[in-house]
Amino acid sequence: MRILELIIDENQEDESGVDQIALVDSPAIMSNWMKFNEQKKVELKFKIQDKEKRIVSGYFMIADLPIARMDDEGKMFYVVFRKDTIQKIVNKFMRNGFNAKINLMHDSNALAKDVYVIESLIIDSERGIKAPEGFEKVPNGSWWGSMRVLNDDVWSMVLDGTFNGFSVEGMFGQDKDFELPETVINKIKEVIKKYKANKGE
DSSP states (O other): OOEEEEEOOOOTTSOOEEEEEEEESOOOSSSSOOOOSSTTEEEEEEEEEETTTTEEEEEEEOTTOOEEEEOTTSOEEEEEOOHHHHHHHHHHHHHTTOTTOEEETTEEEEEOTTEEEEEEEEOBGGGTBOOOTTSOOOOTTOEEEEEEEOOHHHHHHHHTTSOOEEEEEEEOEEEEEEOOOHHHHHHHHHHHHHHHHHHTO
């Protein structure tokens, strides 16, 4: 099984990293999950945490979670983000002031006005930063956050289920291949089976 680690360069002159987060319509195969629709997209399910304040919360990225991809020849492989890479991604995202760069359905021409990241945590048990109550435990290095949605039209689409997931997008490099333990491979197979069942395949 081919596994690639995705990486970025922290240099501000380099284009790699996450530059936008999208609100999307199609959460997939787990309660908190990640999948690439295209090379630059990762989707994650969120929860409406506060209707009155219009806050949605969830994981933007999950560390070490293998993500199924398809190469140009139709062969499946997997990619992962390590905690150190997610740390770099978050640092660069915040340093660049991208917390209000939110779009709809990965359309860079459909920027969501008055939608912005208000909370950002990198899960780190050694520092006492744990998954917030009501959110499942994830590996150290995972990126959790909240957005405030003051745009009336976008909030209506959150409430009616049009948007129910986060999806980061950006440029990522690829490190060398590596092997996964058999237990992780079996988990991947289980996830794929559930995904196909949900798709009716």
